[in-house]
Amino acid sequence: MxxxxxxxxxxxxxxxxxxxxxxxxxxxxxxxxxxxxxxxxxxxxxxxxxxxxxxxxxxxxxxxxxxxxxxxxxxxxxxxxxxxxxxxxxxxxxxxxxxxxxxxxxxxxxxxxxxxxxxxxxxxxxxxxxxxxxxxxxxxxxxxxxxxxxxxxxxxxxxxxxxxxxxxxxxxxxxxxxxxxxxxxxxxxxxxxxxxxxxxxxxxxxxxxxxxxxxxxxxxxxxKYPWDTFDIARYLMKNYLKGKIGENVSIAKSAIVEKGVYIGDNTKVFERAIIKAPGYIGNNCIIGNNALLRENCDLEDEALVGSFAELKNTIFQKDVHVHSGYFGDTIFGENCRTGSGTVIGNVRLDRENVKSVVKGERIDTGLRKLGAIIGNGARIGINASFMPGVLVGSNCAIGPASLVRENIEDNTKFYSKFEGVFKKQE
Known part of the structure; x- marks a missing residue:
């Protein structure tokens, strides 16, 4: 050499x-x-x-x-x-x-x-x-x-x-x-x-x-694009990740943490939670009862995963809290919160590659599975749903039961309109 x-x-x-x-x-x-x-x-x-x-x-x-x-x-x-x-x-x-x-x-x-x-x-x-x-x-x-x-x-x-x-x-x-x-x-x-x-x-x-x-x-x-982060994360997990349980970690006896998972200091894993390898959980995190973290999840410090939530190939930056719901092939920026029942779709019905709009251009991501990419400070109401490949800017608020079908710019409030129907009982 x-x-x-x-x-x-x-x-x-x-x-x-x-x-x-x-x-x-x-x-x-x-x-x-x-x-x-x-x-x-x-x-x-x-x-x-x-x-x-x-x-x-x-x-x-x-x-x-x-x-x-x-x-x-x-x-x-x-x-x-x-x-x-x-x-x-x-x-x-x-x-x-x-x-x-x-x-x-x-x-x-x-x-x-x-x-x-x-x-x-x-x-x-x-x-x-x-x-x-x-x-x-x-x-x-x-x-x-x-x-x-x-x-x-x-x-x-x-x-x-x-x-x-x-x-x-x-x-x-x-x-x-x-x-x-x-x-x-x-x-x-x-x-x-x-x-x-x-x-x-x-x-x-x-x-x-x-x-x-x-x-x-x-x-x-x-x-180049935010979803390229997934390939880099997998490369780093393959080459750097070593299974370890940090100091002052609490893992319930009924929880399952596979060999090859890293869990940081002061993290708590509650009853019947399952964490698949490879995976990384940072410091001061909480993994709730019956939560399922499938392969290739990376949760940075101060994450909270609520009871019955399912995560797959998902990346959280610091201080992200999610309640029950499905989060597949998704990235959250820092300081995000989601209400219970949030569902992020990651596969098209026709199983074709997911498309995403970047700077006004519709891009073939080359991925058959891609959820949402969500910026810093998002606040998401209960039962909100996201279509595959949508991008949500920083400091956005998504109303309860909303369906997000297209990109949402930074600093935007978005909600789906519903009409209540009231009729007298006969």
């Missing part, structure tokens, strides 16, 4: 608006938590394991990444911060870190929790630190992505979302790069633009070499 290229710097991109991640984009999307840690923590930890010595995190003006990580320590890895004043794209983010970059460097997104695996592929490939190397992986839908035109492993051109049927290859670019520092001068030559990195790359190709680093299978670690 050619580790000498893995001991330098990595630029982590964490300044974007995350607009397609709504309604969970109240902070940068890499700050969503799985198993008690933000996604960017896992990325940094993996970079450290790969041998990177310095991470430069490009964040927005709110400095939310710096605030989140201020108490974290990563042995043998130094963290520096750069500010991207406006979210003008990847190229602008890299230039924001220019004064901190000292030599050849990696660039990757903040949610690349599989960074060690990816950098291992680079370490087996890189032979010349004066060449650009970038990760490519196969895709069955190349027209949806940026793809490469290749001559064996030599990159001829980057093409953004080619016309269907005219794709130069089926290898997409998932966004992990190795650049010589000289590349920064090419970035400075092109106009500021969301695709300035790619424009600079193609300018580089007119004069210099770039090589593809091939991944053997289509990657599933990406975080």
């Amino acid at each position: 050619n580790n000498k290229f893995l001991t330098g710097q990595a630029v982590i991109l964490a300044a974007g608006e995350s607009s397609r991640f709504w309604p969970l984009n109240y902070r940068h999307k890499s700050l969503i938590k799985i198993m008690g840690r933000s996604l960017i923590w896992y990325t940094i930890n993996d970079l450290k394991k790969a041998g990177v010595k310095e991470a430069i995190i490009v964040q927005g003006i709110k400095k939310d990444i710096e605030i989140e990580l201020k108490n974290e320590k990563f042995k043998n890895l130094k963290i520096k911060y750069a500010i991207q004043e406006e979210p003008t794209g990847t190229g602008g983010a890299v230039l924001a870190a220019k004064n901190l970059i000292k030599g050849p460097f990696f660039v990757l997104n903040a949610e690349r929790v599989d960074a060690k695996e990816c950098l291992k592929l680079f370490s087996q490939k890189i032979n010349d630190k004066k060449e650009i190397n970038l990760l490519v992986c196969p895709t069955s839908t190349p027209w949806l992505f940026g793809v490469v035109r290749l001559d064996n492993d030599r990159i001829i051109e980057l093409v953004e979302k080619p016309e269907k049927g005219k794709e130069p290859s089926n290898f997409k670019v998932p966004g992990i790069y190795f650049f010589p520092r000289e590349f920064l001068s090419y970035l400075e030559k092109v106009p500021s633009h969301p695709y300035s990195l790619w424009n600079a790359f193609n300018l580089w190709l007119k004069e210099k070499e770039a090589r593809a680093v091939f991944a053997s299978q289509e990657e599933n670690i990406h975080l």
